[in-house]
Amino acid sequence: MLVYSGVDPVTGKDVYLTESTRDEKKVEEIRTRLLAKVDKQRNAATKATLAYTLEAWLEVHEADESTRDDYRRLIERNIVPAIGDVPISKIGTRVLEQFYAQLRRCRLRCNGKPYIEHREPGPHDCRVVQHRRKPGRPTAKTLAEHDCGQMQCKVIECRAHVCKPLAAGSVRKIHFVISGALAAATRWEWIESNPATDAKKPKQAAPQPKPPTSDEAARIVAASWEQDAGWGMFIWLKMVTGARRGELLALRWHDVHLDQGVLEIRRNFTQRSGKAREKDTKTHQMRRNSLDSDTVDLLREHRARTQEQIERLGLKFDDAGFVFSYEPDHSRPCNPDGISHRYARMCAELGITSHLHTLRHYSATELITSGVDIRTVAGRLGHGGGGTTTLRVYAAWVADSDRAAASILANKMVRPAPQPGPSSEGSEAT
Incomplete structure (x- = not known):
């Protein structure tokens, strides 16, 4: 049985409710039920869009x-x-x-039909050339001798639509x-x-992190220190902690406990559309990451440099100042996008394909392949779910670590001597 239900809001086609039965006695019952469903859709309790x-x-x-x-x-x-x-x-x-x-x-x-994507509504020229000419007042002669190819004039035009899946x-x-x-x-x-x-949504693609190799990581760290000490400190800390970009930029000096060798990550710094915000971490939980002795020494030197620079300007060093800042008094953190662009430029100059977030992957994979348990790695990275996210993202490296663990256990045991096979006499007797 078919009952007209209206027009599909997505396709614009007529929609029918259907139900089938082999029992003629149930036909009227089905018809009544379908009509009631259509009436319910047309006369809902609210007309809210x-x-x-x-x-x-x-x-x-x-x-x-x-x-x-x-x-x-x-x-x-x-x-x-x-x-x-x-x-x-x-x-x-x-x-x-x-x-x-x-x-x-x-x-x-x-709808699959070819069309032109116009850059603006209403009447307009679909192809416009923005001419670039030599400095000075243009004359008829200079205009006539103008070469668009040589001057690299910019052509703006409306182009044919090309489907780009979301x-x-x-x-x-x-x-x-x-x-x-x-x-x-x-x-x-x-x-x-x-x-x-009950709607079916697209499957979540399996994560495929691509961290830099150990050799690439060493070159990246060396290049960052060569640029300047503050930049080198940021890249070093990004590698050894695996913290998110905004979490490191939100660090203030009172979050760095050098005597205890502990880094407290409490906030995240973002900047979008000109709006700068400090907010909670992604999991809305603070975490304490232990620091090795080399990192503690480097942070002490970074703090001493920062304090000296601030006091040289006649200002007072404040523990509430940001650890990484381009401001003279460190009252404002670095721009997050600027940090990412700087890292990308540095890697491009080194001939390395990498972006800033891959240093987080580098930290995780190095810890996992070194035998550190998943829960500890998850805690340092700030992953929620007690390690579920970490295991899902870094499953390939967990497998490598598992194989290494098997070799470690086998190497700690004494391999038995080869056992003699069955004697020839025994074989003949059989």
Whole structure:
């Protein structure tokens, strides 16, 4: 039996509810049930759209400001333009799965037909040349002799659309946002159940960390110290602690306990769209990382240099100052993106393919392959779940460590002497 249910909000096609039976006596019962379901969709308790529900959810959802900004960016860029006007009573599991599939094919959700992506709405020239000419007032002669290729004039033009799938991780984030909003709508009794609960989302790609080799790490550290001592100290500490970029930038001198050889990681520093923020660590927990004697000595020297530079300017050294800063009084941490760009430039000059986060992978893999247990590694890195995340990300290196452990145990045991085989007489007797 087919019952018309309306128009699909994603595809624009007619939707029918279906149910089959071989018992003629149940036909009327099925028809009544399907019509009731259609009527329930058309006359829901609320007419709230998904866009309205998302906005209401953001008002009550507990998250730090940068996370909320990420959610709002996904909502405005991907969710609202596609299904924001759809009433939440019309959103089902099938609608969500179709939406996710479209995003995985093309982030602009094109229909597969070729078209031109215009850089601006309204009438405009699709191809514009921004001429670069020699300094001075242009004359008819200089304009006539102008060579766009020689002057490297910039050409701006509207180009044909090329489908770019949205990454699986981004679609999973979109699913989390929609699911959270619809869960809130369920609690508020706007809808009876959350359709996102059963919706199939893209699989999470297996992590494939690619840390620098030991030789590359040694070259990176040497190059950083050659640039300047402060930069060298940052790269050294990033390697030996495996801390996140923002966690090291948020360090203040009162977090560094040199007498105890302990580093307290309590905060994270971020800067986006010109907004600088200090917030909790990713797991919202502080941790204490032990430091080796060499690192303690280097930090003592770094502190002494910092104190001398500040006092030379007639300022007073303060333990509340940041450990890594470009400000004369160390009152503000370094820009996170600037740090990442500097590291990328340095590695490019060395001919090494690496980005700053790989030093975190380097620290983890070196510890694991050296036999340090997963829980300890997870604690130093600040992973949640008691080591579950660490094991998932670094499973390949855990296998290497397990093979090394097998060799260690075997080498501690005395191998038995070769046993003689069965004698020839015994063989003949058999």
